[in-house]
Amino acid sequence: MAGGRICYVRRSSSSGRPTSSGGRTPRPRGDQPEQLGFEGMPERLFVCTPSKLGSYTDCPRRYRYSYVDRPTPVKGPPWAHNSLGASVHTALRNWYALPEAKRRPEALPVLLKGTWVGEGYRDGEQERTAYRRALQWLESYVETLEPGVDPLGVERVVAVKTAVLAFNGRADRIDARTGPNGPELAIVDYKTGRTGLDVDDARGSQALALYAYAAERVFRRPCHRVELHHLPTGTVAAFDHTPESIARQVSRAEDTARDIMAAERAVTDGADPDEAFPVAPGPGCAWCDFRRTCPGGAGAPAKEPWAAVERTLLPVTPTPPPVSPATE
Numbered sequence: 001m002a003g004g005r006i007c008y009v010r011r012s013s014s015s016g017r018p019t020s021s022g023g024r025t026p027r028p029r030g031d032q033p034e035q036l037g038f039e040g041m042p043e044r045l046f047v048c049t050p051s052k053l054g055s056y057t058d059c060p061r062r063y064r065y066s067y068v069d070r071p072t073p074v075k076g077p078p079w080a081h082n083s084l085g086a087s088v089h090t091a092l093r094n095w096y097a098l099p100e101a102k103r104r105p106e107a108l109p110v111l112l113k114g115t116w117v118g119e120g121y122r123d124g125e126q127e128r129t130a131y132r133r134a135l136q137w138l139e140s141y142v143e144t145l146e147p148g149v150d151p152l153g154v155e156r157v158v159a160v161k162t163a164v165l166a167f168n169g170r171a172d173r174i175d176a177r178t179g180p181n182g183p184e185l186a187i188v189d190y191k192t193g194r195t196g197l198d199v200d201d202a203r204g205s206q207a208l209a210l211y212a213y214a215a216e217r218v219f220r221r222p223c224h225r226v227e228l229h230h231l232p233t234g235t236v237a238a239f240d241h242t243p244e245s246i247a248r249q250v251s252r253a254e255d256t257a258r259d260i261m262a263a264e265r266a267v268t269d270g271a272d273p274d275e276a277f278p279v280a281p282g283p284g285c286a287w288c289d290f291r292r293t294c295p296g297g298a299g300a301p302a303k304e305p306w307a308a309v310e311r312t313l314l315p316v317t318p319t320p321p322p323v324s325p326a327t328e
């Protein structure tokens with residue numbers, strides 16, 4: 001799952017076509033008559049993760065470089081913000097692997113050291129500063145966790161099929177809670193970037209909506225709640241989806257999958273790969289792994305691998321208490 005990643009502004013599906021489900025919750029594939037393609041063969045499902053879909057939505061060319069071109073074009077060096085995010089995520093995963101009695105703040109330095117990824121930092125001093133800051137985040141965060149309560153899943157893979165998608169993804173955490181109507185699930189995603197997050201980020205996250213859709217079917221329990229836990233500020237941005245808002249996100253994901261499959265088919269049929277997967281230059285190019293090889297990234301400013309972490313390590317202005325949940 002994501003950690004410390006730079007978030008780009010995402011374009012809507014390039015097809016612009018109306019959503020296929022009309023706001024109704026798409027039925028899992030098992031409930032639907034098999035779609036038949038040519039020669040009686042079942043229509044191919046698009047196997048995907050949230051990052052695969054997001055990559056195409058951000059930039060079709062980046063998708064091609066990541067998932068189609070082989071060998072994969074040479075990437076830039078590792079980013080320190082990815083290292084920081086991965087370290088914190090793994091430390092939290094290992095926190096829950098400890099017996100409950102050992103989940104004490106004193107355990108955190110060992111956990112964090114054991115999972116620390118040191119790639120991309122400017123120098124040892126910056127890395128040590130990042131380590132100390134990450135430890136502070138973790139110490140503050142575990143104070144907010146309810147003792148004796150185990151999540152239903154930690155870095156849990158959930159998978160589901162629709163008429164178009166074979167989706168799978170690894171949720172940072174899936175909590176079992178009691179809602180107004182009984183047992184329910186909540187999807188929790190940890191964030192470690194500098195910028196705080198709000199309810200719009202939680203509402204707009206296709207990844208979180210897809211996790212909720214999948215978790216509800218895997219565990220056969222309602223799952224509408226999605227939360228972004230921002231460790232640097234200790235804030236939670238939460239959103240309670242409706243069946244309709246989940247359906248819209250699933251439908252958008254299916255539209256993206258159709259666009260990708262159409263582009264891949266076009267290339268197989270002889271189309272120019274550069275036209276089938278066009279560049280989408282924008283602010284995200286500066287943080288793109290393929291900036292150096294992509295013509296679309298030629299004008300983007302070069303960022304040092306530690307640039308985002310440098311900003312993250314600046315003193316943080318405290319932000320107000322957790323954002324109130326909302327419904328769409």
Ligand code: SF4
Binds near residue numbers: 059284295
């Ligand atoms: S550099 Fe920009 S245009 Fe090129 S693949 Fe990356 S995001 Fe797309």
